[in-house]
Amino acid sequence: MNLSSAWQYFRDEIQQPDEHINLVKAALYIAQEEYFDLDIEEYINAIEAMAIELEERLPLENYPLKIIQCINQYFYDDLAFTGNKENYYDPRNSFLNDVIERRVGIPITLALLYIEVARRIDFPMIGIGMPGHFLIRPDIPEVEIFVDAFNNGEIMFLQDCQERLNQIYQQNVTLKPEFLAPVTNRQFLARMLTNLKYIYLKQQELEKALLCVERILLLFPNATLEIRDRGLLSYQTGRFNQASLDLQAYLLQVPDAQDASTIRRLLAQMGNL
Known part of the structure; x- marks a missing residue:
């Protein structure tokens, strides 16, 4: 990008x-x-x-x-x-x-x-x-x-x-x-970006949603769900290397996640590309 x-x-x-x-x-x-x-x-x-x-x-x-x-x-x-x-x-x-x-x-x-x-x-x-x-x-x-x-x-x-x-x-x-509870400046900006991300997802503007996720990860580099979402959006926009890295990192952090089986299927598909 x-x-x-x-x-x-x-x-x-x-x-x-x-x-x-x-x-x-x-x-x-x-x-x-x-x-x-x-x-x-x-x-x-x-x-x-x-x-x-x-x-x-x-x-x-x-x-x-x-x-x-x-x-x-x-x-x-x-x-x-x-x-x-x-x-x-x-x-x-x-x-x-x-x-x-x-x-x-x-x-x-x-x-x-x-x-x-x-x-x-x-x-x-x-x-x-x-x-x-x-x-x-x-x-x-x-x-x-x-x-x-x-x-x-x-x-x-x-x-x-x-x-x-x-x-x-x-x-x-x-x-x-x-x-x-009061929010920090970083939390404030992350909430703004999360709102914008969901608006773009609703409109199917995936590139713009991905930019929002990238910025949230600048604020909170270890945000597990944002790492997953960057992986999913990277997959949907054809950035398979980044998608693979992020989705593997997500499974390492939460191997028992509810969507773990779906993520593993995506990784298997990318392995066959």
Whole structure:
């Protein structure tokens, strides 16, 4: 696979310690794979401009709820950002430049934008990787409130998170503490890429799905299921050497996997090619 400059910029960005990774730049390098002439600085400047405008509107009362309400009014009422419920699986919802321009996105990209604008007004927020629906919350330990960036900045408490989880899975699900744990920058980017990977798989764009898997493996080189998926996608796109290496590595890690017999059949077929 030929490596693009966007891929290399992404790789260089994530080589840093996790807390030094610039999420905006890394997200825009993901988008640059689709938009080769994308001007990274233009979108960074757009976020800076939002923060400057927002700062002028901040309330005198410096309470977290007041600040969140102010961000929400600016973001959702004035700028008209919204969750794309009509076309959730449009790949553009996963590209930060498109989200800024079109003002629609999915939970994780709207969360990223919200976090980055909030950070620039000295109101740090963190990503919460709740299964099925990404949330954010103020980075203040004693403040146990969550914000749903996809649903107009809805303010949520623990019981709301429980109800949202039940709604997503259409059954009662135990809200485990780890469901509301903060995500690292690498986990944040991996979740963005996983969303995009499944969108591309749904659209049968296998080359693009493979690029997403490659980037996830840059973030987490030992991710077992991603090694398997790179093997399967390599097989489907005719890269049999890479497919064989990855699928053998997968079986070494999880020889009793549910799909082990299928993987062994694929390896046998490649051995006969």
